[in-house]
Structures are given as C-alpha cells and as structure tokens.
Amino acid sequence: MSMIFGVPLAVLSGQLLIGVINGAFYALLSLGLAVIFGLLKIINFAHGAMYMLGAMVTVIMFDVMGVNYWVALFMAPLLVGVVGVLIEYFLLRRIAGQDHIYSLLLTFGIALLMQGVLTNIYGVSGLRYSMPDLFKGGINLGFMFLPYYRAWVIGIALVVCFGTWFMIEKTKLGAYLRAGTEDAQLMQGFGINVPLLVSLTYGFGVALAAFAGVLAAPIYSVTPVMGSHILITVFAVVVIGGMGSIGGAIITGILMGVVEGLTKTFYPPASSAVIFLVMVVVLMFRPAGLFGKEA
Amino acid sequence: MSQSFDSTAIHQAILEQQKADARKKMVLNVVLVLLLVAAPFVLYPVFLMKILCFALFAVAFNLLFGFTGLLSFGHAAFLATGGYTTGYLLTNFSGLTTEMGILAGTAVATLLGLAFALLSIRRQGIYFAMVTLALAQLVFFFFVQSEFTGGEDGMHGIPRGHLLGVIDLNNNFNMYYFVLAVFLGCYLLVQRIVSSPYGQVLKSIKQNEPRAVSLGYNVNRYKVLAFVISAALAGLAGSMKSVVFQLASLNDAHWHMSGEVILMTLVGGMGTLLGPVVGATFVVNVEYHLSQGALRDWVDPILGGIFILVVLAFRSGIVGELQKFFKKNLG
Numbered sequence: 001m002s003m004i005f006g007v008p009l010a011v012l013s014g015q016l017l018i019g020v021i022n023g024a025f026y027a028l029l030s031l032g033l034a035v036i037f038g039l040l041k042i043i044n045f046a047h048g049a050m051y052m053l054g055a056m057v058t059v060i061m062f063d064v065m066g067v068n069y070w071v072a073l074f075m076a077p078l079l080v081g082v083v084g085v086l087i088e089y090f091l092l093r094r095i096a097g098q099d100h101i102y103s104l105l106l107t108f109g110i111a112l113l114m115q116g117v118l119t120n121i122y123g124v125s126g127l128r129y130s131m132p133d134l135f136k137g138g139i140n141l142g143f144m145f146l147p148y149y150r151a152w153v154i155g156i157a158l159v160v161c162f163g164t165w166f167m168i169e170k171t172k173l174g175a176y177l178r179a180g181t182e183d184a185q186l187m188q189g190f191g192i193n194v195p196l197l198v199s200l201t202y203g204f205g206v207a208l209a210a211f212a213g214v215l216a217a218p219i220y221s222v223t224p225v226m227g228s229h230i231l232i233t234v235f236a237v238v239v240i241g242g243m244g245s246i247g248g249a250i251i252t253g254i255l256m257g258v259v260e261g262l263t264k265t266f267y268p269p270a271s272s273a274v275i276f277l278v279m280v281v282v283l284m285f286r287p288a289g290l291f292g293k294e295a
Numbered sequence: 296m297s298q299s300f301d302s303t304a305i306h307q308a309i310l311e312q313q314k315a316d317a318r319k320k321m322v323l324n325v326v327l328v329l330l331l332v333a334a335p336f337v338l339y340p341v342f343l344m345k346i347l348c349f350a351l352f353a354v355a356f357n358l359l360f361g362f363t364g365l366l367s368f369g370h371a372a373f374l375a376t377g378g379y380t381t382g383y384l385l386t387n388f389s390g391l392t393t394e395m396g397i398l399a400g401t402a403v404a405t406l407l408g409l410a411f412a413l414l415s416i417r418r419q420g421i422y423f424a425m426v427t428l429a430l431a432q433l434v435f436f437f438f439v440q441s442e443f444t445g446g447e448d449g450m451h452g453i454p455r456g457h458l459l460g461v462i463d464l465n466n467n468f469n470m471y472y473f474v475l476a477v478f479l480g481c482y483l484l485v486q487r488i489v490s491s492p493y494g495q496v497l498k499s500i501k502q503n504e505p506r507a508v509s510l511g512y513n514v515n516r517y518k519v520l521a522f523v524i525s526a527a528l529a530g531l532a533g534s535m536k537s538v539v540f541q542l543a544s545l546n547d548a549h550w551h552m553s554g555e556v557i558l559m560t561l562v563g564g565m566g567t568l569l570g571p572v573v574g575a576t577f578v579v580n581v582e583y584h585l586s587q588g589a590l591r592d593w594v595d596p597i598l599g600g601i602f603i604l605v606v607l608a609f610r611s612g613i614v615g616e617l618q619k620f621f622k623k624n625l626g
Contacts, residue, residue, distance in 0.1 A: 109602025116596030276433040
C-alpha cells in the first residue's frame with residue numbers, strides 16, 4: 001500500500017474526506033452567521049441551537065409522522081426559519097437600538113433555554129436516525145471507499161453555499177441586503193421594507209443552520225447538546241476567516257475542516273484544538289482575519 | 296438670565312451633597328460587612344463561601360464588562376486555571392502553606408490573562424467576545440487532555456491546610472473568615488480602581504473609545520491592564536474555591552461557566568460595584584433551591600429564561616433598578 005509521510009494513503013484520504021465533510025458543516029454554519037451578522041450586526045449565539053433543532057425536528061418528524069428524509073430536507077429548515085422569524089420579531093427587535101452585546105446575550109439565553117428544554121425531554125444520549133435507503137453503500141475509488149451519503153453531503157452543501165453566495169452577490173434581493181448592511185436608514189427612505197428584510201434575513205440564516213442539521217442527522221449523533229459543541233468551533237472559524245465576505249466564510253469553513261482532518265491523521269491529540277491554535281496564529285499576524293475588511 | 300449665581304455656593308452645595316452620599320454609602324457598607332461577619336452563625340458556612348467565591352468572580356468580571364465595556368466570554372478559563380494550579384500545588388507539595396498555593400494559582404491565571412489580552416485586545420465588541428470564547432475553549436481542551444487535572448473525574452481531596460502554617464483551615468469558621476477577608480480586600484481594591492483616575496479612563500473607553508483615543512490615551516494599554524487585573528481576581532476566586540470545596544473540576548473551565556458569570560453580573564447590575572455581589576448571591580441561591588426541589592432538571596432552561604428576561608426588561612439589573620428608583624423618588 002502506498003504511504004505518504006508514513007501514513008497509509010487510504011487512512012490519509014479517509015481523514016481528508018471526514019475533514020471536508022466537517023468543513024462543509026462549518027461552511028454552512030459560518031455562512032448563516034455571516035448573513036445574519038451582515039444585516040443585523042449580531043453574532044447569533046443561538047445558531048448552534050438552530051442547527052440542533054434542525055436535526056432534532058428531522059428525527060422527531062420521522063419517528064412521529066414517518067416524514068422521510070427528502071421532505072425533512074425542506075420542512076425542517078422551513079419550520080426553524082419560521083421560529084427564527086418569530087424570535088426576531090418578538091425578541092431581537094425589542095433591543096435593536098441597544099448595544100450589540102445585548103443581542104448576543106439574548107441569543108445566548110435562547111440557546112440555553114432551547115437546549116435545556118430539549119435535554120429534559122430527550123436526554124443527551126443521542127437519537128437514532130437511519131440513513132435513507134438510496135444512500136446506503138458507497139463506491140470504491142481505488143485508493144479509498146467513498147460512502148454515497150458523504151458524497152451527497154459535500155455536493156449539496158457546496159451547491160447551497162454557492163447558491164447563497166450567488167443570491168447575495170448577484171441578485172436584486174442580494175443587492176437590497178448588501179445595501180441594508182451599508183445604511184439601513186437610507187434604504188428605508190427608498191421605500192424598502194427594512195424590518196421585513198431583517199426578519200427574513202434572520203429566518204434565512206437560521207434555516208441554513210437547520211439545513212446543516214438535517215444533513216447531519218444520519219451521520220452524527222443527534223442530541224440537544226450537539227449544537228453547542230460545534231458552535232464554538234464555528235466561532236473560531238469565523239474569527240479566522242473574518243466577517244468581511246460571504247465567500248470567505250465558505251472557503252475558511254472547508255479549509256479548517258481539512259486542517260482538522262490532517263491533524264487527526266498526523267497528530268491526533270491536537271485535533272480538537274487545532275482550529276483554535278490556527279485562530280491564535282491568525283490573530284497574531286492578521287487580526288482582521290484572512291478575508292476580513294474591518295480594522 | 297443673569298450671571299449672579301454665587302458659583303462658590305453652588306459648588307459648596309454639590310460638595311455637601313457628595314459628602315452626604317458618601318456617608319450614606321459608608322453606613323450601607325458597614326451594615327453589609329457586619330451582616331457578612333455574623334452570617335456563618337446563622338447560615339451554613341460552606342454555602343456562604345460558595346457565594347463569596349462566585350461574588351468575587353463576578354466582581355472581577357464586572358471590572359472588565361461593566362466598567363470597561365469589554366465582554367469576555369472566556370472568564371471560566373481563569374477561574375479553572377486558578378483552581379487547578381492551586382489544587383495541584385497543594386496536593387503535591389505538602390511543604391506549601393495554603394496562601395502560597397492560592398497566590399501561585401492567582402499568578403498563573405494572571406499570566407494567562409495577559410496572553411488572552413494581548414491576543415484579543417485588537418478586536419472589539421462581539422469579535423472580542425468570540426475570540427475570548429475560542430481561547431477559553433483551547434484552555435478547556437488542554438485541561439481535558441492533561442493528566443494532572445484528572446480529566447473528566449476532576450481533582451479531588453485538595454487539602455485545605457493551614458493558613459500561614461498556623462491557622463487550621465479545616466475548621467469551616469476559620470476558612471470562612473479567611474475567604475471573607477480576601478473577598479473584602481478585593482472588593483475594596485476594585486472600588487479603589489474604579490474611582491481612581493485610571494478607572495475614569497476605563498469608563499471613558501466604555502462610553503466613547505474613539506474620543507478616549509483622541510484625548511491621547513493609549514486605550515489598548517488601559518484595556519490590557521483591566522483585563523489582566525480582572526483575570527487575576529477571577530483566578531483568585533477559582534483558587535479559593537478549590538481550597539474551600541477541596542475540588543477542582545472541568546465544570547469550572549466549561550463555557551457554561553463563562554455564561555453564568557455574565558448572567559450574575561447582568562442580573563445584579565453591570566457597572567455597579569454591589570451589582571455582581573447581589574447577582575452572584577441570586578444565581579447561586581436560584582441554582583441551589585432549584586436543585587433541591589421538583590424543578591431540579593430545569594435549572595438550565597430557567598437560567599436561560601432569566602437571561603432573556605433580564606436582557607429584554609431589566610438591563611440595569613437589581614442594583615441598577617434600585618438606584619434608579621431611589622434617585623427618582625428620594626433624590
């Protein structure tokens with residue numbers, strides 16, 4: 001078997017694959033955070049909880065009503081998006097004029113509340129969700145075995161990321177969004193319903209998180225605390241990439257997944273900390289982040 | 296409008312008012328201290344010590360958040376570092392007296408605080424919060440994987456030992472008065488810092504950082520110093536906590552703890568001196584009483600609910616709202 005730096009090629013490519021998949025999740029989540037940050041100027045601490053909610057809703061809908069994966073792929077983000085719009089309308093809007101720190105703390109409270117309630121109902125041991133039949137099995141690429149579902153996750157995550165990027169950078173709706181980021185008051189003066197735009201943006205951002213949650217349901221353990229684990233890592237990814245660009249969030253997300261996978265191959269003990277170490281290095285040499293624009 | 300007001304008379308009146316306010320505050324402080332001295336005869340000392348440790352933790356946090364306007368989401372790292380260091384030293388080096396262990400724990404937390412500050416200080420607002428959170432997570436992973444912390448099991452049986460090699464701290468009353476003395480000393484220190492010219496600069500940074508810069512202040516140096524003092528006091532709280540409970544665990548390093556100290560400060564009243572103390576007392580009591588009753592599994596969601604409520608409706612916190620009330624009705 002061929003070896004690279006003393007590691008079998010199959011092991012290396014296997015870890016790289018897992019890295020790219022984790023990276024796809026980081027990308028989806030940091031993308032949602034970036035979209036919300038753009039217009040609302042808040043760091044959505046409830047983002048991990050929304051990701052968790054997406055996965056939980058998928059499992060619960062299947063257990064209770066037998067809703068299949070494909071329907072859940074649309075239903076869960078939609079439901080969570082509606083929850084997001086309600087949260088924005090009834091809670092976040094009330095403190096819109098205050099220091100942004102308060103909205104961060106508010107979303108933190110929401111995350112604690114949601115995670116705590118669901119933990120009480122479902123426990124932390126993890127719910128089971130079986131893979132859709134279509135995705136059982138995989139393909140042998142010669143140097144590694146690629147399960148179909150993993151290929152699907154990477155593919156669809158890239159499509160959704162690109163779609164979001166396209167919508168924000170190239171369409172009229174995206175132009176409104178970007179204009180609102182620059183000067184919301186002026187936008188309102190032009191007759192655009194900014195409060196509605198803000199609600200929908202928050203809803204869309206958390207729907208992206210829920211979408212990532214649905215994708216995660218068949219391969220990760222679905223528990224009420226799954227969101228808080230990944231959220232802090234995603235924060236580090238966001239700091240590394242900087243909040244400047246949508247494209248930056250996507251690229252950094254995937255890149256960090258790969259870095260994590262490589263570390264797991266060559267020096268496993270550091271794998272859970274490596275992204276934070278990268279963050280420290282980036283902060284020392286490029287405090288605004290790799291793609292950041294702010295001073 | 297004529298300019299015939301006697302400005303010295305007005306000045307005099309203001310000074311009188313300030314003196315009267317200071318006197319009122321003095322009386323309030325003396326009453327509070329007397330209550331704290333008498334408390335262990337009525338209430339369980341270990342529970343009181345828990346409150347004092349968390350109150351010190353919150354006071355430390357408030358120096359940074361309430362007075363300087365920097366939201367650190369990583370203060371658990373200092374609490375845990377202080378606790379683990381002290382616990383490790385006191386367990387493994389029997390020659391050390393308790394206060395040496397506590398001082399060493401505080402020193403290590405202070406150095407960690409300096410490292411955090413230098414890395415995070417260039418980012419502001421919510422970025423600052425994210426950076427400190429991520430750095431604290433790095434510290435958390437370090438403690439999870441280190442041998443000496445006992446990993447998931449924690450560090451047990453830390454000896455309380457003798458203060459200065461003389462006073463037996465295994466006696467809860469001795470331990471309590473030691474913790475109380477340290478707490479009061481730190482409280483006075485923070486009070487002194489806040490009212491000093493340095494503290495005024497910190498407040499000006501909170502209110503308007505660009506203006507503080509334009510006035511010629513090197514704000515980053517002021518912020519780093521505030522962060523380091525805050526980390527040192529948080530570490531001291533952790534060190535004492537590990538001696539009181541003879542235990543240091545991963546709970547103290549978890550981001551959950553960083554959130555809890557924010558809640559304590561907010562509930563009590565950020566930017567007030569007494570607020571964090573009131574807030575810590577409130578949160579520790581809520582957690583204790585909930586964990587005793589039928590709602591024992593609902594502590595987290597209830598804390599989350601309190602968080603939402605405070606942010607939406609009582610941003611000034613208990614002490615802040617009381618101050619507003621007295622100003623309106625008695626001022």
